Amino acid sequence: MSNVAILHDKQEIGAYLWRDPALHLYAIGDLDDFFWSSTVWYGLKEGENLLAVALLYTGGDLPTLLATARQPATALATLLSRTVHLLPQRFYAHLSPEARDALAAACLLEPRGLHFKMALRDPGRLNDIDISGVERLTPAATDELLAFYAHSYPGNWFDPRMVETGQYVGIRGENGNLLSVAGVHVYSAEQRVAALGNITTAPAARGRGLATVATAALCRSLLQTVDLIGLNVRADNVAAIACYRRLGFAFVAEYEEYMVRLKPFSGNC
Structure with a gap:
């Protein structure tokens, strides 16, 4: 049985992110002390195994949710569906398709375009x-x-x-x-x-x-x-x-960016 947790252990988070460093580059950088105090990390765990991670970065004027994973990202979708009530009423988001679908029922998603992740190879x-x-x-x-x-x-x-x-x-x-x-x-x-x-x-x-x-x-x-x-x-x-x-940069993955808002009259986002 999987459960949702707020993560505080940098080593545990880093071990997950470094499985696919080019995909999770921004989140890995946010483990640095320079950014760490402005981060909230959500995780889906099964026993001691970390199945999915989502990062809410609060250091800017507008909170930003980083929720990307390789397909099929069912664990990430499960994580977001269980934590959607913890998210701000308004935030920006970098989302894989499954993450987008997990938020769509409770939130209004304003598309900001398809994006590519690239890495210097x-x-x-x-x-x-x-x-x-x-x-x-x-x-x-x-x-x-x-x-x-x-x-x-x-x-x-x-x-x-x-x-x-x-x-x-x-x-x-x-x-x-x-x-x-x-x-x-x-x-x-x-x-x-x-x-x-x-x-x-x-x-x-x-x-x-x-x-x-x-x-x-x-x-x-x-x-x-x-x-x-x-x-x-x-x-x-x-x-x-x-x-x-x-x-010398090469394609890593694609994802979509959205402005996300609380749906009218729904009790949460």
């Missing part, structure tokens, strides 16, 4: 890119980054704390303004993983390969302290996917 390709024009960005550039993203990547999720990791890089134009930036959503030297994010180029500078150069520089920096680099990308972002493939 051929890092040797990074050495073919000239990264001499790339500079590392420090926390002193935070306000500049906020303005840059507001103009070049409106609506993106950017946590200014991540600049403190030292894993944000940029390319500047002749006037000193940022033209392209690459950063991380998750970085853990402890777990030796990183998830790329907030990669974009100013509209007027697109088409010149600047994002490819910035991303190559960032990956080469990250590989000094991590073993696994991954990212999430919209499935319809053909240009970005082509860029990542040129840099």
Whole structure:
């Protein structure tokens, strides 16, 4: 008989996640002390065996549920169906199909697109890119980054704390303004993983390969302290996917993103 538990043991959670590290990269990174205090971990157990894990990350303005698994993900669906009443009234979610179906009866799901998970499989390709024009960005550039993203990547999720990791890089134009930036959503030297994010180029500078150069520089920096680099990308972002493939990234899995809300007049979500 399986039962649901709130998980607190990093070693137990990590042992489950590391069975498929590229799929669970973001969750593995959140085991780091930098993120751990903002996490709630739900598990489905049968005896001492952990069958499924879902993570609720509360560190941003909007809680985010990470619930992905390889198909058939029946254990994950069971976990969510039994914990749906514990979830916030409004949250963002990364879901496998079975996880989506488990929430659909109690929640309103607003689709935000099919996404791919990719992982760096051929890092040797990074050495073919000239990264001499790339500079590392420090926390002193935070306000500049906020303005840059507001103009070049409106609506993106950017946590200014991540600049403190030292894993944000940029390319500047002749006037000193940022033209392209690459950063991380998750970085853990402890777990030796990183998830790329907030990669974009100013509209007027697109088409010149600047994002490819910035991303190559960032990956080469990250590989000094991590073993696994991954990212999430919209499935319809053909240009970005082509860029990542040129840099040695390969497809891992697909999932869907949703804005999730409590259904009217239902007693729970």
